[in-house]
Amino acid sequence: AQSVTQPDIHITVSEGASLELRCNYSYGATPYLFWYVQSPGQGLQLLLKYFSGDTLVQGIKGFEAEFKRSQSSFNLRKPSVHWSDAAEYFCAVGVQGAQKLVFGQGTRLTINP
């Protein structure tokens, strides 16, 4: 069965520091991968997605993610975080055939001033 694992439930970084959020997936075919962000009391907003091609994808708000097939990973990175980046981050895989998104359990990001 398809699954997504985000090993870190909660991460705290200082403002201006770099960030990496981990995501591992289990999926038999070529995955369609997504990162969404959920700010408090809000819905989910797409940060970036990977379907094929260049394995380093750029997203909004200065985020990027790298697809590594050998490691079944799609980690999210940002060189310098801002206080406004504090939110919940979700990695998801699009399941072909079932036509749905399967989400990881999310990583809560806290920013220290």
Added chain:
Amino acid sequence: DTAVSQTPKYLVTQMGNDKSIKCEQNLGHDTMYWYKQDSKKFLKIMFSYNNKELIINETVPNRFSPKSPDKAHLNLHINSLELGDSAVYFCASSPTPTANTEAFFGQGTRLTVV
């Protein structure tokens, strides 16, 4: 204009009651979804509709009945509410029902059953 809008944003109700959550999208998308987010923030799909037709029903109790009067609307009716139904319910839409399509989410409805 809000792309995907849900009402109400908050809903507090007693066990055994029946309630509905409404969702509308103005993006012209063919596909709409209901997701449930539990207290641990885990998000799971419940239903998916494409052009008013049900295409995904993820082993949800039959107390939950989605209805899509047209492709811009997908409502969720819940009968005989239970404590375990307390969660945040998200409506979403996408242009097509394919796995490589971005989903656009509403702000969520926080349902509390007391």
